[in-house]
Amino acid sequence: MPTRPSLRRCALVALVALGLTGCVAPKHQASSPTSGASASSTSDPALARFYDQVLEWTTCGDEQCADATVPLDWEEPGGETITIALRRAPASSGSPVGSLLVNPGGPGRSAIDTIGFFRQIVSRDVLAAYDLVAFDPRGVQHSSPVTCVDPAELDELAAWVPDWSTDEGIAEAVARNGEFGEACLDRTGPLLGHVDTRSAARDMDVLRAALGDEALTFLGFSYGTELGATYAALFPERVGRFVLDGALDPTLDSGQVAAGQAAGFESALRAYVTDCQAAATCPLDGDVDAGLAQIERLFDRTQANPLPTGTDRELTSSLAFSGVAAALYAQSSWPLLTQALTKAIDAGDGSVLLQLADSYYGRAADGTYASNQNEAFSAILCLDDRPSADPDDMRADAAEVTAVAPTVGQFFSYGGASCAQWPVPAVGSLESYAAEGAAPILVVGTTNDPATPYAWAQSLSELLSSAVLLTYEGEGHTAYGRSNRCVKDAVDTYLLTGEPPADGTTC
Template sequence: MKRPLIVLIALAAVAAVVAGVLLVVRDGDGASDDSPAAQAIQPTGEQAPDGLQRFYDQKLTWKGCGGDSECATITVPIDYDEPDGATTTLKAARYLSTGDGTRVLFVNPGGPGGSAIDFAASLAGSMAPTVRDAFTIVGIDPRGVGESSPLECLPDAQFDAYAASDPDPSTSAEVRELRAGVRKLGEACAKNSGELAGHVSTEEAARDMDVARAAMGQQKLDWFGASYGTQLGATYATLFPQKVGAMVLDGAVDPAQDVFGSAFGQATGFQRALDAYLDACAKLESCPLGQDPNAANRALATFMSRLEDQPLPTGTDRELTKGRAFYGVAVTLYDKAAWPVLSQALTAALRGDGSLLLRLNDLYFSRQSDGSYDGNIGWANIAVNCLDNRERPSVAEVEAELPRFEKVSPVFGAALGWGTLGCTDWPEPAERPQVEIDAEGSSPIVVIGTTRDPATPYENAKALADQLGDREGVLLTREGDGHTAYSSGNRCIVKAVDAYLVDGTVPRDGTTCPDE
C-alpha cells in the first residue's frame, strides 16, 4: 500500500542510530556579500512565459540562516494555469562559491519529499574545492516539501500509526483498512493544505525551478539531482531543453514505467541488494541468519511474516510491527557500509528485541525521539507520486500481479505489490501527470546508475538515458552496492562528475567505474 521512499539516505545517519553520535555537517568556506557569486544572483530580466513576468523578475532577499548559509524565499503561482491566482513560497538556501565562480548548482536529494536545503549543506561541505570555487550551491525545497509551505496532513501520532500498518494485507478487511488509511491521509492533506494539496506534481515543481533559475540570474540551469531528483531534473530538461546547462542525474528514476513496472523494479532492486548483504553476511560466523544465503532469505521472510500477529517489544510503547520492520530493514540497504547495522538489528530482533529495527524505521521516516517528524517526507512522497500518476489499479489487478512480485522477492515483493494500490483512493486527481521525457535540443546530460542500487535499479538509468535522447543522454555506470554513486566515494565517478560540472568535459557514454 505504501511504496518505499526513493530518497537519498546518508550512511552517517544510519551509523548514528547505533553510535548515538551527534552529526555536524561541515559548511563550505563561504564568501562575502560583495563577492562575484553574490553579485551574480540577480534576476536575468528575460522574457518570461505568459503571465509569469513578475515571478521571473522577483528580487530575492538573502539573510543568514546558520553557519555559512543564507536563505531566501521565492514566490511562485500555486496553479500555473492561473498565474494571477493564489501563490505559494519556496525556501531556498545557498552556500556561496569559495572562488570567483558565478554559476549556481541547484541540487535535490530525492524523495519525493527530501529536503534540498539539507542536501545543499551536505554537498557544500563535501564537494571538491574545484567545484566549490566554481559554484554557489543552492537547495530549494520543492513546493509542499520541507520548509517550502509544506503540506500539512495528519498529526504526528496518527501518521505514525499509518506508517506502522501492515504493508502486506492478507484479508479483505485488512485491504479495506489500508485503503481507508490512504483516503484519510489524502483528505487530511486537502483539509489542512487547501489548494496546494492538488498542485505538488513534478511538472509544477520543475516549472518552479525555472522561476528560481531566472530569479538567481542564471541563463542556464546547472543541476545535480539524486534519486527522485533525477525525475525532477529530467522533467525540467523536457520542458526547458534550451535552458539546460550541466545536469547530473544520479540514481535514476524511470518516469516512463507504469505503476506495476516501477514497483516491480524496486522489488527486484531491493531483493538484489538484500541478496548481496546475505551473501556477505553468510561468510561471517556471527551472521544472525546463518551461513546459507538461500535459507537466510527464507528465514527473514518468515520472521517478517510472524510480526504480523506477534509484534516485538521495543522498550517503548511502540511495538515492532511488520510494517516498521519492513522499513527498518530497507533503510540499511541504501549503503553497503550500513550492513553491520542491519546485522546488529536482526540479531537483537531474533532474540525478541525490536528496538533497533524500530529506530531504523524512524530514521527512514525522519521521526524524532519525541514523536515529531523532521520534515514531511512521509506524506509529501505519497502526494507527489499520486499527482504524477493517473493510474488507479483495482484490488483485483493488484492481486493478479502479486505472484510475480512474491517470486522475485520473498521479503519485499508482496508489500511492494500491494504498494501499487497506494494512489487508488487518493482524493486529489492527477491534473498534471508526469510528462513524457524527451530532452531533444538540450546539452548532454549525465545519467548515473549503480548496478546493485536497491531503490532505483540500474535498469532505470539505462532507460532514462535513452529517453533523454541519443545525444542528450550520457550513461555513466558504477559497479557496486547502495543507492546513488557520487556520494559512495567511488573516485572514478567523482572525478568524472567534477570534470563535467567544472570544465564541461562530458564522460564517454557507457563508461563504467567499479568500486575499489
C-alpha cells in the same frame, strides 16, 4: 523508501541524516555575486513578475537564505502564489560561474535541511566554482508545505499492517488511505492539488532566472533525477550541466516501479546476506537462500506477534521491513543491520530494527518528525501517478512482484490502495522526455542500487536525447560522493568543464 501502501507507495529518497541550524536575521543583500549572465526570462507578461523578481537574501549561519515567489497554479499565474525556500553556500572562490541547484530525492526530502550533506560530497573545486543552492520543492518542508496528520497518527500509519488477503481488507486500506488524503486536504488546502513534479520543474526555471543564470546547472539524486528530467523536457534550451544520479525512469507506471524496486531490494538483501554469512558472526545460518528464508520468517513472525522494543511501540512487520530497507541504502550500514537482526532473531528484541525504521521515516526519539517528508511523499506521488485500485489488478501485480522478490515482494504490492481515494485529481506525466536540443546530460547508475535499479539509469539515458551514461559497479543507492574516485572525477570534470565522460563509461 520502498512501497508502503499504508503510508506510501515507493521510495526514492537518498537517505542522509545531517541536521542543520535554521535561518536567522538580520537581513542583508547577498555579498556573493551571481554569474553575471543575462538570465533568460519569459515572453509571457503574466509570468514576468515571477521571472524578474529580486531575491532578498538573509544570513543563515555561514550560508544565505531567501524565498522565491511562484504561482500556486501554473495555469492561473495571476492567482494565488506560494513560496519556494532557498539556502545558498556561496562559492568559496568569491567569483562563482553560476549556481548549482541540488535535490536529494524523495519526493519530499528537504534540500534545505541536507545542504550540509551536499557540502560534504561535492568536491572542493566544484564548491569553489559554484554557489551551491539547495531548494525545497513546492509542498516540501520549508517551502509552502503539505500538512496532513500529527506525529502519533504517522506512527500508526508506519506501523500498520494491512490485510491484503481479502476484499474487505483491501477496502479498509483504500478507506484508511483516503482518510489520510482528506486530512491532507483539510490542513493543506488548494496547494494539495498543485505539488506535482511538473509544477515543481516549472518553479525551477523561475529559480534559475532569479539566480541570474542563463542555463540551469543541477545535481539531483533519486527522485531528483525525475525532477531534472522533467525540467529538461520542459526547458531543453535552458539545460546547463545536469547530473542525474540514482535514476528513475519517469515513463514507468507504479506497477513497474514497484516490481523494479522489489527486485532491487531483493538483490541488495541477497548481497547483504552473502556478506553477513562470510563474517565471523552472523545470525543467519546456512547458505544465502536459507538466510533469506530466516529474514522472511522474521517478517511473518512480527506480522503475527510484533516484537517488544523496550518502548511503548512494538515492532510490526511493516516497521521490521522498513528497518531492514533503511540499512540497504548504503553498504556501510550492513553491520548495523547485522546487530538489528541478531537482536530480533536471537533475542526477540525489535529495538534496533525500530531505530532503523525511525531513521527511515525521519522520526526523532521524542516522537516528533524532522520534516514533512512522509506527507509530501504521498501528496506528490498521488498527483504524478494514479495506479489501479481494482483488487484483481492489484493481486495480479502482487503475484508478479513476489515472483521476482520472494522475500520482500509483499511490501511492494497493492500500491493502488494508497491513492485510490486521493481527494484531488492526478496530473500525470509528460508525453515525452526526449528533451531534444538539450546540452549533454550525465546519468549515473549503480549496478546493485536497491531503490533505483540500474536498468532505470539505462532507460533514462535512452529517453533523454542528449544523455550520457556513467556506470558504477557496486552496492548502494546513488554513486557520486559515496562510491569511488573514478565516479567523482568524471562528475567533477563534467560540472567544471562541461565535458562528460564517454557514453558507457564504467567505474
